[in-house]
Amino acid sequence: MVGRSRSFGETGGVCVSHGTIATGNLMKLHPVLLSALYLGLAGCEPASPPPSAPAAGESSVTALIGATLIDGTGAAPLADAVVLIDGTDITAAGTLADVAVPEGARMVDVAGKWLTPGLIDAHVHFMESGRIYTKPGQIDLTHLVPYDEEVAWMQQRVPVTLTSYMCAGVTGAVSVGGPRFEYEVREQARARPNAPDVYVAHGPVTLVPAEILFPPFDGDMSVRSVTDAASATETIRQGVEWKADLVKTGYLGGPFAEHEADYAAVHEAIVAESAVHGLPVTSHVTELTPARALVELGVDSLQHLPLDAPLDQAFLDLAKARGVVVAPTLAVWKRNFLDIYDRSFDLLPIEERCGDPEVIASWYEVDDLPTPPPEVMEMYGAGITVAAANTRLLLDAGVPLAAGSDTGNLGLLHGPSLHYELKLMADAGVPPADLIVAATLNAAKIAGQAHRVGSIEPGKQADLLVLDADPLADIGNLQTIDQVMKSGVLFDSATLRPPGG
């Protein structure tokens, strides 16, 4: 019989922040653009070492037995499933009748539970903390907290930030560009057992001059500005040197359109050079005409959605034919552009539990925020309605969707706010089965990692969630996390809370 076994507990992984925060100056910016942070070391040791190797005669295999398996591919759920894990990888997944459990395997009874792949956020920025001080371009509070102080806060806060991801069941995060700090967070994550995999996009590569978008981040720029096809090719080569996982580009439009006349030629060069190095290209776009052009030029995925018009059939057909994955990023429009000003957040339970409490506290630290004029707020409100409708059009057309929170922007929490994005996508009409694929395999596709993560299949990395309730009945049940397995190591969710969370 299957016995209940202990999970590899991770205790004391709590990294307490040191340093105080200052309030200072921040910059401003266009909604979705970027965020950044720069590295930082935080004196925080991994709580407990990874499990030791099995003794002689003992199997190295862990068997999760009895749950309903939702594998992330969109396949029908499988009751009474068995998943075998050996080392960091999944070696088998199927029914008890199909999968032979090796003698001596460590048996974990998960009967009555649900298994899904670990979640992957397709759009984050570590260069933005989510704190009220993190985007001086939008809300300038640099007289309270200078931007350099906010940067320093982000740098020392990385261990807590990474813990929040694991707490929320997010075992992968796609950084869509920023300063070198994004790469440094990746290194810190790799050094910790209780951290998500971080995939870093080189970029954002843009024709818009960096200095009008973001202030310098610890001496580095937060975008990779180019002037023509040759310099675009050059920056992709730089990203290859830095071991980028993908490339982020974009057409910003709006007030920046005057800089972007040559975006087609630049994107042609970017797509060509990225292909040489096997790097997928993901692009920011919020207008229909450039969205169509970017897809025609060969980008692999889109971040955000056209907000200026309903998607037409020609675009939908093209996107589907090209297999372009689209991450609508609905959460950022609502939280960053509307809710932040009157603090009307409808935080999910998992955001309260797993979000960084210091980030949440910051939203209430300043009484009088400079609020955009009513007509601008109305424009944002209208944009959200269009985004939701366009999300539904993509779904109905069969264009693959990915879940990306754009976390780091104001009002969003590293880790758990992916669940808020899923809530808004559900409200837009996306069914739970599609949402699970959006937050797992399709997000992995954006990062070019679908061969390695994003589903529970033999040969994949063993990143998965053990849930108390059925996420196919209600996507909110993805929040009922009992245990999180990352690279074959099982953590009880109670050990993954951020300090004070």
Ligand SMILES: [Zn+2]
């Ligand atoms: Zn973004």
